[in-house]
Amino acid sequence: MILAGDVGATKILLEVGDVRSDRWHPAFQRRYALADFSHIDEVIARFREEWQKARPKDARITAAAVGAAGPALHNKVKMTHRAWVLDGAHIARDLEIAQAMVVNDLDAAAHGIAWLGEEDFQTLQVGMPERGAPCVVLGVGTGLGVAYLVDGKVIPGEGGHAGFSPASVTQAEIFGKLAARHGRVEAEEVASGMGIANIYRALAGHEATPATISARAEKGDAICLNVLELFTECLGNIAGDHALAVMARGGIFIGGGVIARIAPLINISRFCSAFCAKGVFSSTLMEIPVRIVTNENLAVIGAARIANRFV
Numbered sequence: 001m002i003l004a005g006d007v008g009a010t011k012i013l014l015e016v017g018d019v020r021s022d023r024w025h026p027a028f029q030r031r032y033a034l035a036d037f038s039h040i041d042e043v044i045a046r047f048r049e050e051w052q053k054a055r056p057k058d059a060r061i062t063a064a065a066v067g068a069a070g071p072a073l074h075n076k077v078k079m080t081h082r083a084w085v086l087d088g089a090h091i092a093r094d095l096e097i098a099q100a101m102v103v104n105d106l107d108a109a110a111h112g113i114a115w116l117g118e119e120d121f122q123t124l125q126v127g128m129p130e131r132g133a134p135c136v137v138l139g140v141g142t143g144l145g146v147a148y149l150v151d152g153k154v155i156p157g158e159g160g161h162a163g164f165s166p167a168s169v170t171q172a173e174i175f176g177k178l179a180a181r182h183g184r185v186e187a188e189e190v191a192s193g194m195g196i197a198n199i200y201r202a203l204a205g206h207e208a209t210p211a212t213i214s215a216r217a218e219k220g221d222a223i224c225l226n227v228l229e230l231f232t233e234c235l236g237n238i239a240g241d242h243a244l245a246v247m248a249r250g251g252i253f254i255g256g257g258v259i260a261r262i263a264p265l266i267n268i269s270r271f272c273s274a275f276c277a278k279g280v281f282s283s284t285l286m287e288i289p290v291r292i293v294t295n296e297n298l299a300v301i302g303a304a305r306i307a308n309r310f311v
Contacts, residue, residue: 001027001059002311003095004304005066006105006297007043008257009081009142010034013300014047016061019311023115024304028054040086044094064091064100065307067108067299069143071158077102080158081143101306105299106147107156109255110137112302113149113293120295122263124254125272127289133250136242139299140235140259144188144195148246159242160188167237167277170230177202190234193258199234200227214262225265232267236274243288244278255293263292 004024006013012034017026030047037043051061068077068086075088092100113135132151139145139160146159164185166172171190178185178198189198193210200208204223208216217224239252252275259266276285295301 001061002304002307003061003064003066003100004300004307005064006108006299006303007034007040007066007068007079007084007086008105009069009079011257012037012043013297014043015297015300015304016051016055017304019304019308024301026300027056027059034082040084041090041094044091048095061095061097063307063310064095064097065108065303066091066100066102067105067303068102069105069141069145072102072104072107072156075102077104080161099310101303101310103303103306104145104147104156106137106139106145107154108299108302108306109139109145109293110135110147110149110154110156110302111305112298112300113137113253115301115305116293116295116298120293120298122292122294123289124266124268124292125275125286125288125290127251128249128287129251129289130249134246134248135250136239136246136248136252138235138239138242138252138254138256140192140254140256142193142258144192144238145256146242148242148248149250150246160192161186163187164190164234164238165241167274168233171234171237174199174202174230174234187238191231191238195234196227196231196258199230200224203227203230210258214265217262217265228262228265229267229270232271233274236271237277239290240275240278240285243275243285244281247284248288251289251291253291253293255295255298257296259292260294260296263294266292
């Protein structure tokens with residue numbers, strides 16, 4: 001069986017399962033709060049103990065892959081927002097298996113796209129997809145992750161930390177308030193869970209969590225609805241910039257826990273207007289399909305696909 005995992009800035013998802021007909025079938029799942037542990041070794045030890053108690057007789061893990069929020073190098077990931085280093089060799093040792101892969105979480109997410117069903121998507125813009133053309137995968141969680149799919153290969157990076165370029169008066173106002181507070185304004189500071197909180201603070205003058213903001217927006221709170229509309233506009237602007245970077249005629253896929261939870265609140269018209277507002281290339285952007293991935297386990301599914309190579 002395969003162990004697949006997703007280690008984000010706030011939560012950890014681990015699943016054991018198997019692959020049938022190019023689909024991931026989890027048999028055992030655990031979700032942990034990252035704040036409850038001091039190191040990934042503690043997480044693996046806890047998970048292994050729980051798995052040993054619950055596993056069917058003779059079932060054993062033979063391959064593993066974990067996506068983590070940070071750049072990957074030599075089968076290791078140093079997390080960006082936590083003082084953790086995930087080492088594939090150490091995870092393999094702890095699981096007593098031959099090999100475990102550790103990759104960037106958007107690398108895992110991009111690998112997961114091919115194993116999703118139509119029920120896992122919400123369309124923002126139908127477009128005119130070209131088979132085999134480059135794609136962009138954005139991960140909207142606590143932070144913002146970016147990966148490209150080009151010629152069948154995943155190219156992960158740290159595009160969420162690129163500078164944010166405002167494209168409207170309202171975006172410029174938010175940019176100005178964040179620049180006064182932080183200095184350099186990164187894309188993830190307006191297009192992530194962190195971004196939702198930042199925009200709310202800029203408009204309301206005090207703090208609120210993304211979960212609180214979305215809950216209030218669902219009840220019709222005007223300020224919170226405005227926050228999510230500005231967030232949507234900023235995300236559309238950033239997604240359009242990345243679409244231009246690789247001429248992503250294959251499509252834009254927006255996943256991550258935050259976007260999956262607020263998908264019903266997205267103002268599609270405002271997103272598409274910001275996405276397509278790219279001057280002489282506006283008509284080109286109108287032809288690019290954009291879809292939200294509503295399945296919050298995208299990175300786990302992708303990690304399973306990566307681990308399946310070693311089965």
